[in-house]
Amino acid sequence: MGITIGLPFYNAENYLELAIKSVFAQTYQDWELILMDDGSTDRSLEIAKSINDPRVSVYSDGKNKKLAARLNEIVRLAKYDYLARMDADDLMSTKRIETQMNILKNNPEIDLVSTGTISITNDLTYLGGRYVQLNEISFNDLLYKRATPLHASIVSRTDWFKRNKYDESLKIAQDYDLWLRSCKKNDFNIKFITDLLYYYREENNATSKKVLAAYKNERVMYKKYADSKFLPLYVKSKFKSLIVFGISLMNKEDILLKRRSYKGTDTTMEDNYLKEIEIIKNTKLPTF
Incomplete structure (x- = not known):
């Protein structure tokens, strides 16, 4: 087959x-x-x-x-x-x-x-x-x-x-x-x-640029599918984006690779x- x-x-x-x-x-x-x-x-x-x-x-x-x-x-x-x-x-x-x-x-x-x-x-x-x-x-x-x-x-x-x-x-x-x-x-x-x-x-995907883009699209998905759960999920996603942004400012992107x-x-x-x-x-x- x-x-x-x-x-x-x-x-x-x-x-x-x-x-x-x-x-x-x-x-x-x-x-x-x-x-x-x-x-x-x-x-x-x-x-x-x-x-x-x-x-x-x-x-x-x-x-x-x-x-x-x-x-x-x-x-x-x-x-x-x-x-x-x-x-x-x-x-x-x-x-x-x-x-x-x-x-x-x-x-x-x-x-x-x-x-x-x-x-x-x-x-x-x-x-x-x-x-x-x-x-x-x-x-x-x-x-x-x-x-x-x-x-x-x-x-x-x-x-x-x-x-x-x-x-x-x-x-x-x-x-x-x-x-x-x-x-x-x-x-x-x-x-x-x-x-x-x-x-x-993982190296090609665990970059701050790609992770931030993924979170941004994640929020689009929440808007389409989350209904009443949208707001808490949106806030959580925004918070994760802030953390990743901070990691990128500190040049600590290796953290993104290790956590996966x-x-x-x-x-x-x-x-x-x-x-x-x-x-x-x-x-x-x-x-x-």
């Missing part, structure tokens, strides 16, 4: 090849890979086009339409009933697709599966792992961010994304908007697993991650 893996990219020449290697290293091999360029001006498109495998398709129109539009395009192009996505600067465990596919196959009531995440730096240094421990998630859980899935860790039924499209007017926080909107109409049947199967480069990962004392997670990285690095890509 096949799965479509959608990988949108924009100026990701330093990371794209390794991301693609992590697809080829999967224990589950019945997949198609859609490489979706968003108007890159570096060597990213050249790297994508160098892959010589009938399962890989490259799409490029030279335009910069942003992430939400490209993700909607991937859904329209997908030929399989299951859909996975990842970001061009991330990696995934070799067992990721097999694990999440098995859950969807064996649980027809579930539409989406989100995994735990290992946070890494740009040079692949292990920072720590995090995951959600909830069997069910409510609208309030999402609204108060007691639990939110990592966007790129999702494997889903393709039909779900056909019913629930991304809002292309949003430049960031498209995922948060989608989760809230689908949950509000009772179409958010998701399962969280604690397996740490997605490797997320939880190392704990168990070294097993790091050991497993390092073994997986070696497998991915040593995977050979078929090229022209």
Whole structure:
């Protein structure tokens, strides 16, 4: 049973090849890979086009339409009933697709599966792992961010994304908007697993500029969906923005990176991650 893996990219020449290697290293091999360029001006498109495998398709129109539009395009192009996505600067465990596919196959009531995440730096240094421990998630859980899935860790039924499209007017926080909107109409049947199967480069995202932009969009989401809870959530978000702004003034942005990962004392997670990285690095890509 096949799965479509959608990988949108924009100026990701330093990371794209390794991301693609992590697809080829999967224990589950019945997949198609859609490489979706968003108007890159570096060597990213050249790297994508160098892959010589009938399962890989490259799409490029030279335009910069942003992430939400490209993700909607991937859904329209997908030929399989299951859909996975990842970001061009991330990696995934070799067992990721097999694990999440098995859950969807064996649980027809579930539409989406989100995994735990290992946070890494740009040079692949292990920072720590995090995951959600909830069997069910409510609208309030999402609204108060007691639990939110990592966007790129999702494997889903393709039909779900056909019913629930991304809002292309949003430049960031498209995922948060989608989760809230689908949950509000009772179409958010998701399962969280604690397996740490997605490797997320935090450095590119844990900057004061991006965090402040995320909080700003968060407040837009509250206005759209929070109803009577809007005011306390808005005030809380503004307070968090002030803290981040203060952190940026003190040049302490490393705090933003550290607070997003939880190392704990168990070294097993790091050991497993390092073994997986070696497998991915040593995977050979078929090229022209």
